[in-house]
Amino acid sequence: MKAFSDLYWRLDATTSTNEKLAALRDYFSAAPPDDAACALHVLSGGKQSRAVSTGLLREWAAEAAGLPLWLVEECYAQVGDLAETLALVLPPPTATDAGDEGLAAMFRDTIERLRQEPEEGKHAIVKEIWRRLAARERIVWHKLLTGGCRVGVSRTLVARALADVAGVDPAVMAHRLMGIDLAEPGAYRRLVDRETGDRDARHPYPFFLAAPLENEPHELGTVADWQAEWKWDGARAQIVRRGDDVAVWTRGEELVNDAFPEITAAAAALPAGTVLDGELLAIRAGRLLGFSSLSKRISRKRVTKKVLAEIPCGFVAYDLLEADGQDLRGLPLAERRERLERFGFRPFDPDSGADEPGPLLLSPRVDGDSWEELAATRSTARARGVEGLMLKRRAAPYGVGRTRGDWWKWKIEPLEIDAVLLYAQAGHGRRAGLHSDYTLGVWHDGRLVTIAKAYSGLSDAEIVEVDRIVRATTREKHGPVRICEPTLVFELAFEGVARSTRHKSGVAIRFPRIVRWRRDKQPADAGTLGDLLTMIEATALAEPSR
Amino acid sequence: MPDLLELTSQGLYCRQGDFYVDPWRPVPRAVVTHAHADHARAGCDRYLCAAPGKLVLRERIGSGPPIDTLRFGESLFINGVKLSLHSAGHVLGSAQVRLEHAGVSWLVTGDYKTQADPTCDPFEQAEADVLVTESTFGLPIYRWEEPAAIAAAINAWWRENQEAGRTSVLLAYALGKAQRLAAMVDPTTGPIIGHGAVMKMVRAYRDSGVRLPPIDAVPPRARRVGNGRALVIAPPSVAGGRWLRLFGAVSVAMASGWMTLRGVRRRRGFDRGFVVSDHADFPGLLSVIEASRARRVLVTHGSSDALARLLRERGLDAGVLPTRFMGEAPPEKRAAAADVDADDAILDDDMVAEGSGAAP
Numbered sequence: 001m002k003a004f005s006d007l008y009w010r011l012d013a014t015t016s017t018n019e020k021l022a023a024l025r026d027y028f029s030a031a032p033p034d035d036a037a038c039a040l041h042v043l044s045g046g047k048q049s050r051a052v053s054t055g056l057l058r059e060w061a062a063e064a065a066g067l068p069l070w071l072v073e074e075c076y077a078q079v080g081d082l083a084e085t086l087a088l089v090l091p092p093p094t095a096t097d098a099g100d101e102g103l104a105a106m107f108r109d110t111i112e113r114l115r116q117e118p119e120e121g122k123h124a125i126v127k128e129i130w131r132r133l134a135a136r137e138r139i140v141w142h143k144l145l146t147g148g149c150r151v152g153v154s155r156t157l158v159a160r161a162l163a164d165v166a167g168v169d170p171a172v173m174a175h176r177l178m179g180i181d182l183a184e185p186g187a188y189r190r191l192v193d194r195e196t197g198d199r200d201a202r203h204p205y206p207f208f209l210a211a212p213l214e215n216e217p218h219e220l221g222t223v224a225d226w227q228a229e230w231k232w233d234g235a236r237a238q239i240v241r242r243g244d245d246v247a248v249w250t251r252g253e254e255l256v257n258d259a260f261p262e263i264t265a266a267a268a269a270l271p272a273g274t275v276l277d278g279e280l281l282a283i284r285a286g287r288l289l290g291f292s293s294l295s296k297r298i299s300r301k302r303v304t305k306k307v308l309a310e311i312p313c314g315f316v317a318y319d320l321l322e323a324d325g326q327d328l329r330g331l332p333l334a335e336r337r338e339r340l341e342r343f344g345f346r347p348f349d350p351d352s353g354a355d356e357p358g359p360l361l362l363s364p365r366v367d368g369d370s371w372e373e374l375a376a377t378r379s380t381a382r383a384r385g386v387e388g389l390m391l392k393r394r395a396a397p398y399g400v401g402r403t404r405g406d407w408w409k410w411k412i413e414p415l416e417i418d419a420v421l422l423y424a425q426a427g428h429g430r431r432a433g434l435h436s437d438y439t440l441g442v443w444h445d446g447r448l449v450t451i452a453k454a455y456s457g458l459s460d461a462e463i464v465e466v467d468r469i470v471r472a473t474t475r476e477k478h479g480p481v482r483i484c485e486p487t488l489v490f491e492l493a494f495e496g497v498a499r500s501t502r503h504k505s506g507v508a509i510r511f512p513r514i515v516r517w518r519r520d521k522q523p524a525d526a527g528t529l530g531d532l533l534t535m536i537e538a539t540a541l542a543e544p545s546r
Numbered sequence: 547m548p549d550l551l552e553l554t555s556q557g558l559y560c561r562q563g564d565f566y567v568d569p570w571r572p573v574p575r576a577v578v579t580h581a582h583a584d585h586a587r588a589g590c591d592r593y594l595c596a597a598p599g600k601l602v603l604r605e606r607i608g609s610g611p612p613i614d615t616l617r618f619g620e621s622l623f624i625n626g627v628k629l630s631l632h633s634a635g636h637v638l639g640s641a642q643v644r645l646e647h648a649g650v651s652w653l654v655t656g657d658y659k660t661q662a663d664p665t666c667d668p669f670e671q672a673e674a675d676v677l678v679t680e681s682t683f684g685l686p687i688y689r690w691e692e693p694a695a696i697a698a699a700i701n702a703w704w705r706e707n708q709e710a711g712r713t714s715v716l717l718a719y720a721l722g723k724a725q726r727l728a729a730m731v732d733p734t735t736g737p738i739i740g741h742g743a744v745m746k747m748v749r750a751y752r753d754s755g756v757r758l759p760p761i762d763a764v765p766p767r768a769r770r771v772g773n774g775r776a777l778v779i780a781p782p783s784v785a786g787g788r789w790l791r792l793f794g795a796v797s798v799a800m801a802s803g804w805m806t807l808r809g810v811r812r813r814r815g816f817d818r819g820f821v822v823s824d825h826a827d828f829p830g831l832l833s834v835i836e837a838s839r840a841r842r843v844l845v846t847h848g849s850s851d852a853l854a855r856l857l858r859e860r861g862l863d864a865g866v867l868p869t870r871f872m873g874e875a876p877p878e879k880r881a882a883a884a885d886v887d888a889d890d891a892i893l894d895d896d897m898v899a900e901g902s903g904a905a906p
Contacts, residue, residue: 012808013818067686068859074852075687080809088687088806139808433809460813 024161037188083142210407273325288385318363329398414493417527444529457514563627579656580640599639634658635669637722677840684849713772733759741780
């Protein structure tokens with residue numbers, strides 16, 4: 001535990017990629033395999049269900065510190081991080097010589113045991129840990145316990161460190177890490193074995209990611225060097241068909257076979273040794289249903305017949321990574337595309353409205369002889385329910401991670417509305433203690449109704465200024481949330497808006513973020529719910545059937 | 547019977563004695579607890595402070611108005627109010643102000659710490675019927691380590707940087723904290739260099755008889771200083787600015803009680819944070835309040851709401867002395883404080899560089 005805690009604080013203390021890499025390398029080369037496997041799970045954002053409620057932890061910490069609960073809450077409001085708050089209010093440990101348990105043992109003996117114990121048992125375990133761990137280790141343990149141990153290292157960086165430890169190429173390590181089941185005995189040992197050649201038959205390839213196009217497309221050179229496709233608003237996925245097996249993986253490395261039985265069944269008919277890269281989409285009668293429908297499918301462990309009928313889904317393939325058991329990623333896109341088209345999937349046109357097209361589809365190329373022509377096509381994206389265009393260099397191999405230069409997403413301009421700050425809540429981490437999470441509203445029948453929460457978009461200096469105004473204009477406090485006098489207007493950008501029965505306003509906004517603070521505007525100048533409804537009408541998404 | 551102190555638009559006023567304690571606007575007669583900018587304003591006609599702090603206060607308010615002094619423990623009468631000063635242990639010459647009139651006593655702590663500090667007199671516990679206490683760090687998350695442990699951590703960081711060829715830059719309030727740090731670290735590790743704003747106060751400290759290790763000023767028109775070996779002590783305002791380029795590769799650390807909070811350190815992008823404060827920590831505040839034997843406690847400046855509520859729950863007559871008026875203190879200070887503050891009430895002299903400290 002001490003070694004992992006030291007790693008956590010080393011990573012926390014630096015913003016330099018090289019120093020983080022060195023810290024990871026040091027940790028993984030020294031850690032016993034079961035600790036390393038456990039650490040890898042945590043660092044790659046592996047979640048575990050919460051073993052004990054944070055409410056109980058606060059109560060117990062207050063009791064252990066001899067403080068009233070409200071004072072612990074008051075501290076939390078200033079610290080902005082529960083794991084840290086608890087560690088700071090607790091009295092110093094009394095049994096620091098109790099020895100150091102490894103991370104894996106710590107997981108097994110405390111966190112997993114906690115999950116099974118009744119409340120008194122949980123309390124006893126927690127008290128014992130508090131007696132043993134120093135403040136710095138307590139913070140890390142609390143973070144493991146509450147399931148949120150983010151330390152600001154990317155998966156790519158972890159893969160690079162492990163590649164160094166194993167003495168293999170980073171791309172090889174990234175591939176080995178895809179879909180790895182660390183709970184399997186020996187999984188970590190095989191991962192860092194220099195010689196391991198037998199990769200898991202189900203492993204997907206690391207996804208190649210596109211970067212947003214920030215400059216004019218002309219700067220990419222001649223249009224003939226590029227392949228344009230729609231930028232789908234779905235879930236990125238790979239279909240891995242090897243041996244007798246089919247696996248549908250999302251980019252988050254979730255195996256979603258059970259959530260998409262119709263796609264899994266159709267994929268079983270593919271020849272063995274095929275890997276497709278593409279997008280999961282909810283499609284009804286040839287029209288897109290939008291992301292909110294898809295998310296109802298993707299989160300299911302089991303899909304009922306009813307949901308299956310209401311929200312049919314398909315997979316639009318846009319790349320072929322493996323055929324006849326051969327890794328094709330080194331080939332130029334043009335060649336991969338040609339071989340992909342030979343599968344004969346039906347191209348899916350987001351505007352066709354044709355009959356049920358079937359679950360395996362082809363993402364069509366969007367033709368254009370000039371950038372101007374493509375730009376004109378792109379401007380029709382919203383009406384088609386897609387996010388814009390993808391631009392992929394025809395001569396480029398399939399890369400690893402987010403290498404810039406070969407794949408660009410050329411999204412349509414976001415939608416925008418001016419909205420009024422109604423509630424503010426203190427942020428976490430770097431923004432602890434500052435009111436940086438905002439709930440915004442627009443006018444409807446002479447009142448302001450909330451439409452979105454936004455966490456980002458202002459500069460640090462602006463956040464400090466808004467924080468001060470929030471404090472000065474607070475009308476009511478509800479725990480960490482302050483209800484403010486409406487005085488501030490922000491320009492809110494978002495990717496889409498749809499009707500929603502779950503939101504009081506009746507609309508759901510996708511990816512809202514603040515673009516700028518409209519100091520020139522008064523709350524009375526803000527937008528209305530009517531403006532949003534007009535935007536919904538301009539987006540031609542189908543409704544799920546009922 | 548009226549209170550001995552009341553809050554006016556000029557500051558804390560003693561009507562019976564016709565003087566102010568730490569006024570925030572120019573007044574005829576000011577009793578000053580210590581020379582930090584939010585307690586000692588220039589422009590008053592006449593000042594009174596503790597004898598050890600006279601030179602430091604003079605540096606702050608300029609050469610015009612007279613400064614009367616009292617030794618710690620000595621008393622004098624102003625219009626029939628008995629006034630004495632007691633060491634607050636915050637910075638050189640920092641005092642608690644004790645007033646007595648018509649059988650009632652008040653004690654205004656000003657800023658104070660109970661931890662040992664080689665550059666100023668130790669905190670002296672006084673008693674009074676009514677206590678006005680600061681509460682900058684009035685939450686139980688604030689508990690300071692022993693100074694020796696903190697010094698060891700700073701020394702280790704300095705040596706680590708030397709091995710990596712980096713100059714160590716330690717950011718700290720130019721008056722008090724900077725001198726205390728210089729006296730805390732191991733001067734055999736390497737040269738100590740002071741920023742101009744720090745050096746001004748180093749001279750005032752030395753002239754007041756405080757022993758400090760050798761501290762070098764940055765020579766005028768220097769191109770490169772520090773050579774990856776030195777410890778540079780500078781006010782926080784230099785962070786991210788051009789002045790730091792003088793030192794080549796650096797590791798920047800902040801010394802402040804706020805460094806307890808990981809979020810504050812990360813927000814400001816410091817490489818390291820050392821928890822060193824010239825204020826009392828939470829246990830320190832509670833022990834001073836208890837030992838003062840006050841019947842009534844007024845909490846100001848910091849987590850006053852929470853601390854007052856806790857004291858009431860523990861059976862004391864406690865309230866908040868609203869320091870929102872403190873908002874009319876120097877605007878440059880307010881702006882600087884705002885980017886570290888966690889609450890309105892905290893005017894954070896622990897973090898803040900002074901206006902004069904900003905220029906290289």
